[in-house]
Amino acid sequence: MNRTLRSAGELAAAGLLPPEAVAALAPVEARYAVAVTPEVAALIRAGHADVARQYLPDPSELLTAPHERGDPTADAPFTPVKGVVHRYPDRALLKPLLACPVYCRFCFRREAVGPDGGLLSEAELEAALDWFARTPGVREAILTGGDPLILSPRRLGRILGRLAALPHIEVLRIHSRVPVADPGRVTEALLGVLEPGKPLYLCVHANAAAEFTPAAGAALRALHAAGVVLLGQSVLLRGVNDSPEALEALFRAMLRHRVKPYYLHQLDPAPGTARFAVPVEEGLALLARLRGRVTGLAWPTYVQERPEGAGKFPLGMPAMQ
Ligand SMILES: *Cc1c(COP(=O)(O)O)cnc(C)c1O
Ligand code: SF4
Secondary structure, eight states, rough: OSOOOOSSHHHHHSSSSOGGGGHHHHHHHSSSSBBBBBBHHHHHHHOOHHHHHHHSSSSGGGGGTTOOOOOOOGGGGGGGGTTTTEEEEEEEEESOOOSSSOTTTTOOOEEEEEEEEOOHHHHHHHHHHHHHHTTTTOOOOEEEEGGGGGSSHHHHHHHEEEEEEEETTEEEEEESSSSHHHHGOOOHHHHHHHHSSSOEEEEEEOOGGGGGOOOHHHHHHHHHHHTTTEEEEOOTTTEEEESSHHHHHHHHHHTTTEEEEEEEOOOOTTTGGGGGGOOOOHHHHHHHHHHTTSGGGGGEEEEEGGGGGGGEEHHHHOOOO
């Protein structure tokens, strides 16, 4: 199968879901986008349950727990113009699109992301770039979405070039799942626009060691060779990486691929994600099990998004056991 699977029916036809599961998933896929790339499908087929769980839709997604919210990070009050989120003084997010190569079942933006949503129009993109131009306190532009690396290289290159040309922008950052979930998109054309003349940090989202396939490895090597600084971000997820062994394997896989673990996120309470929740105390205890035994290079900061848009908060450094 050489194309992205975009429905429960397609997943069942490809042998990734039992056919009898499809009917119950109709209301789930009507509400939340589904996409599984060939790279991810191969991992699921090979029996990687920690990968399957991240991407296969589940009927429990229709149940919203009392504490779950549609906009868990409360971006809306921090949006000066469409596509921009400015919560911290020295950096701001630009969301040029809300489509992704895959749709993670635990995504905190799951109410917003999808294949046909959120591509900024030319005028909206101009307005967003203009906001960066007239906001000199912002030194770092962070492209996120959605996944900026599925933009056409021409469009992405134009955005990066415009931002890098602003004298007050010192650093560019992109958050993406492409290098692991859809590594074939890391082409010469894409690499060619990732050298905008200012430092570019790429924060790669991965949650299981298995996601670092040989193709992902080649993509990451090429990005590194192009001068991109590679960081890793993960979400602590029940049934995916909620054991000391799984976390150690994930962080070591990142380091082997020149990716420095940056953040381990506490799950944001987006609707229908309760099956992934791990309590903070358990997360701290898991990390404590790695302390001292695993190289400090492997250590991310464990962070939680505070309610009401108060921003990210580092969770305490676990005590040595
Ligand atoms: C997470 C986030 C950032 C980036 O924060 P860092 O701690 O620098 O990684 C910037 N803006 C917003 C709105 C964010 O949510
Ligand atoms: S790639 Fe990121 S934005 Fe897209 S669905 Fe996954 S977590 Fe959400």
